Amino acid sequence: MEQFVDNLALGFSTALSLKNIGLCFLGCLVGTLIGVLPGVGPIATIAMLLPVTFGIDPTGALIMLAGIYYGAQYGGSTTAILVNIPGEATSVVTTLDGHQMARQGRAGVALGIAAIGSFIAGSIATLVIAALGAPLTKLALLFGPAEYFSLMVMGLVFAVVLARGSLPKAIAMIVVGLLLSTVGTDLETGQERLTFGIAELSDGVDFAVLAMGIFGFAEIIRNLENPETRDVVRGKIGRLLPSKEDFKQALPPILRGTGLGAVLGILPGNGAVLGPFASYTLEKKIAKEPSRFGRGAIEGIAGPEAANNAGAQTAFIPLLTLGIPPNAVMALMVGAMTIHGIIPGPQVVTKNPQLFWGMIASMWVGNLMLLIINLPLVGLWVRLLKVPYSLLYPAILLFCCIGIYSINNSTSDVIFTAFFGLVGYALLKFGYEPAPLLLGFVLGKLMEEKLRQALILSRGSFATFVERPVSGGLLLVAAIMLVIALLPAIRKGRDEVFTE
Amino acid sequence: MKSILSALGLAAVLAAGPAWAQSYPAKPITMIVPFAAGGPTDVIARIVADSMSKTLGQQIVVENVAGAGGTTGTTRAAQSAPDGYTIMMGHMGTHGAAPALYPNLKYDPTKDFEPIGMAAGTPILIVAKKNFPAKDLKEFLAKAKADGDKINEAHAGIGSVSHTTCLLLNAQAGLKPTQVPFRGTGPALNDLVSGQVDFMCDQIVNLVEQIKGGNIKAYAIATPERSPALPDVPTTKEAGLPEYQVSAWNAVFAPKGAPKDITAKLNDALGKALSDENTRKRLLDLGAVLPDKAGQTQEALGTFVAQEVARWTPVIKAAGAVAQ
Numbered sequence: 001m002e003q004f005v006d007n008l009a010l011g012f013s014t015a016l017s018l019k020n021i022g023l024c025f026l027g028c029l030v031g032t033l034i035g036v037l038p039g040v041g042p043i044a045t046i047a048m049l050l051p052v053t054f055g056i057d058p059t060g061a062l063i064m065l066a067g068i069y070y071g072a073q074y075g076g077s078t079t080a081i082l083v084n085i086p087g088e089a090t091s092v093v094t095t096l097d098g099h100q101m102a103r104q105g106r107a108g109v110a111l112g113i114a115a116i117g118s119f120i121a122g123s124i125a126t127l128v129i130a131a132l133g134a135p136l137t138k139l140a141l142l143f144g145p146a147e148y149f150s151l152m153v154m155g156l157v158f159a160v161v162l163a164r165g166s167l168p169k170a171i172a173m174i175v176v177g178l179l180l181s182t183v184g185t186d187l188e189t190g191q192e193r194l195t196f197g198i199a200e201l202s203d204g205v206d207f208a209v210l211a212m213g214i215f216g217f218a219e220i221i222r223n224l225e226n227p228e229t230r231d232v233v234r235g236k237i238g239r240l241l242p243s244k245e246d247f248k249q250a251l252p253p254i255l256r257g258t259g260l261g262a263v264l265g266i267l268p269g270n271g272a273v274l275g276p277f278a279s280y281t282l283e284k285k286i287a288k289e290p291s292r293f294g295r296g297a298i299e300g301i302a303g304p305e306a307a308n309n310a311g312a313q314t315a316f317i318p319l320l321t322l323g324i325p326p327n328a329v330m331a332l333m334v335g336a337m338t339i340h341g342i343i344p345g346p347q348v349v350t351k352n353p354q355l356f357w358g359m360i361a362s363m364w365v366g367n368l369m370l371l372i373i374n375l376p377l378v379g380l381w382v383r384l385l386k387v388p389y390s391l392l393y394p395a396i397l398l399f400c401c402i403g404i405y406s407i408n409n410s411t412s413d414v415i416f417t418a419f420f421g422l423v424g425y426a427l428l429k430f431g432y433e434p435a436p437l438l439l440g441f442v443l444g445k446l447m448e449e450k451l452r453q454a455l456i457l458s459r460g461s462f463a464t465f466v467e468r469p470v471s472g473g474l475l476l477v478a479a480i481m482l483v484i485a486l487l488p489a490i491r492k493g494r495d496e497v498f499t500e
Numbered sequence: 501m502k503s504i505l506s507a508l509g510l511a512a513v514l515a516a517g518p519a520w521a522q523s524y525p526a527k528p529i530t531m532i533v534p535f536a537a538g539g540p541t542d543v544i545a546r547i548v549a550d551s552m553s554k555t556l557g558q559q560i561v562v563e564n565v566a567g568a569g570g571t572t573g574t575t576r577a578a579q580s581a582p583d584g585y586t587i588m589m590g591h592m593g594t595h596g597a598a599p600a601l602y603p604n605l606k607y608d609p610t611k612d613f614e615p616i617g618m619a620a621g622t623p624i625l626i627v628a629k630k631n632f633p634a635k636d637l638k639e640f641l642a643k644a645k646a647d648g649d650k651i652n653e654a655h656a657g658i659g660s661v662s663h664t665t666c667l668l669l670n671a672q673a674g675l676k677p678t679q680v681p682f683r684g685t686g687p688a689l690n691d692l693v694s695g696q697v698d699f700m701c702d703q704i705v706n707l708v709e710q711i712k713g714g715n716i717k718a719y720a721i722a723t724p725e726r727s728p729a730l731p732d733v734p735t736t737k738e739a740g741l742p743e744y745q746v747s748a749w750n751a752v753f754a755p756k757g758a759p760k761d762i763t764a765k766l767n768d769a770l771g772k773a774l775s776d777e778n779t780r781k782r783l784l785d786l787g788a789v790l791p792d793k794a795g796q797t798q799e800a801l802g803t804f805v806a807q808e809v810a811r812w813t814p815v816i817k818a819a820g821a822v823a824q
Binding site: 142143144145185187188189190199202203334445449452453456457459 | 566567568572601652657658659678679680681682683686687691694696697
């Protein structure tokens with residue numbers, strides 16, 4: 001305990017130096033800005049800003065880059081609520097109820113609860129990292145390929161249960177997502193699959209390209225179709241601070257979401273993406289009136305937003321303790337550390353305690369700053385999004401194109417995005433939800449990799465998935481979820497929930 | 501926003517017209533790194549480019565063009581204008597193993613480039629999970645040979661450094677392990693740390709901290725001398741497999757046809773970078789090995805690339821590994 005306090009004291013004395021506060025603020029501000037603007041994600045931004053950090057000391061550099069990352073998670077929810085475009089996979093869920101609340105004139109409360117939920121989750125997650133960083137990595141080590149595969153099967157089952165509309169359509173979308181993820185070079189043999197001889201497809205379809213296409217571009221085309229029912233909330237934002245009742249309703253989901261998100265975030269392989277989905281499903285399952293979900297339920301924002309932010313922060317645990325990046329953003333953090341001659345790994349805590357604890361403390365400082373930036377400045381962000389459509393559409397498209405282009409400096413990526421925009425529009429027209437497709441795509445690549453690794457390791461025996469206790473348990477949960485969703489009685493209730 | 505600014509900057513540069521060799525460099529130079537930001541080649545490229553920029557008096561901008569095992573960026577570099585304003589950081593994979601791995605490769609490492617000079621090599625280590633029942637390399641090789649395909653080797657994907665360097669090891673030591681492919685070194689290392697797989701070969705940069713932390717054990721380093729970053733790890737020569745000498749080298753290239761005085765100027769700037777105290781220290785801290793004076797010349801690199809292509813082709817062809 002004493003050591004815990006000593007460590008945090010060292011962290012705060014580092015994080016609260018004038019320079020580091022400034023860098024933290026800069027990172028949070030840039031992060032929120034790029035999070036708000038659809039099309040420019042944290043990955044592209046951090047990659048672009050890496051060279052800038054050359055001149056700064058490593059602790060300051062990492063504090064700033066981390067600020068961009070969790071700032072973008074905050075900012076992403078603003079766009080999700082106001083424009084119905086998820087900046088990232090993790091804010092897909094926020095669009096469901098957040099945007100509905102905004103349409104009901106409660107945009108302010110939705111933004112407020114997202115920010116407050118994220119702050120609470122961020123504060124708790126900071127303590128979790130500080131207290132449990134080292135022991136918790138053992139949890140990740142329990143996970144071999146078989147366990148990962150089963151975890152992702154569970155995630156996809158969650159997605160089916162979560163999806164709006166008909167079950168067959170949701171399953172179809174997941175399968176399309178899985179199929180899309182198999183485009184590209186085969187992991188084991190190096191053969192090209194489904195590339196039709198197009199060289200640009202040899203590394204598969206880029207996540208950002210697909211997401212920006214079927215969400216960003218498609219949304220804009222759909223809005224063009226009916227200019228009168230524009231989705232950008234132009235009306236009153238309303239008051240930002242949630243009422244006492246709102247808060248009472250939102251607090252338990254926030255705490256549950258924090259727990260779920262924190263646990264899932266620790267898992268390498270971008271477990272953080274699952275957090276908001278899992279939290280939303282949980283809240284909907286335990287709600288007294290599940291029918292409110294999808295129509296502006298405050299729990300539907302509070303839980304996933306908390307899970308999102310908690311996961312974004314606990315994702316640092318495998319990086320800081322094992323030196324293994326769980327996702328693309330963390331991989332860039334590894335790059336930033338190596339550029340400064342610090343090789344991430346178990347040695348960081350002992351060799352660079354200032355950096356380790358300073359970065360952890362800065363996360364709490366950053367979360368407080370984000371609350372301060374987001375709540376009073378929300379008007380500014382809104383104004384950014386309130387620009388008339390004639391200006392907003394070209395600007396969003398332009399930013400999307402720049403963002404897409406800057407990821408790989410590839411013009412073909414921009415063309416693919418436009419193509420997926422048309423696909424996404426067609427899907428919307430035929431009543432297919434794109435969210436399960438995206439999730440299927442994100443998990444598909446990893447799932448195939450883990451499936452094949454598990455089978456190579458078991459020398460071809462499928463029994464490995466049920467024989468290993470953790471893996472078997474996860475599959476059991478998935479099976480139970482699926483049965484529940486398919487049971488006629490519950491299915492009827494579910495259809496009532498989703499049919500509008 | 502930054503992209504817009506840099507795009508405008510690029511447009512301004514393009515509008516400035518051709519520069520003359522005498523005044524080279526008159527505008528910023530682009531260095532293509534054919535891998536994602538943050539990887540070992542990227543880190544080395546950025547450290548070297550930083551110092552070369554100071555010598556040349558113009559910024560060297562690192563551009564990451566990742567994809568298809570580095571061959572996407574390398575193809576782009578090979579096809580760009582040979583005016584000295586586009587150079588690249590080539591690598592053991594792109595300029596050694598690629599011709600055998602990619603039958604439809606759109607460039608020839610020996611013919612489509614002007615060698616500028618060797619930058620830094622990163623030695624390869626043979627590592628295993630921490631509870632692997634062998635105390636040294638000899639025991640490891642004996643056990644791995646006896647176990648045949650019961651032993652699991654992790655690698656970071658077809659054509660990756662960890663894949664090709666282990667192919668060489670397997671060929672030289674007569675091992676036939678089951679190969680478990682991962683997407684990238686990180687996930688592969690994760691499963692080595694947690695003991696899901698038995699061993700792998702990889703660059704020292706990726707492994708130092710895990711070895712020091714006792715999460716994995718290192719049997720040997722495939723260089724003539726021990727690395728100051730890991731003084732306790734014996735060389736392959738000491739450990740009984742002297743023929744296994746391999747390093748993931750990184751070297752600077754310009755497109756074929758770049759004027760001689762320009763490539764000489766670039767080679768000179770690279771040489772100055774490698775003798776600069778600060779730059780040396782940053783590279784050595786990574787565990788990298790720097791070329792000596794004789795190894796820094798353009799001619800030495802040209803000869804070396806031809807040797808590497810000749811060395812990797814039979815190993816890869818024999819293993820039947822093809823990436824298209």
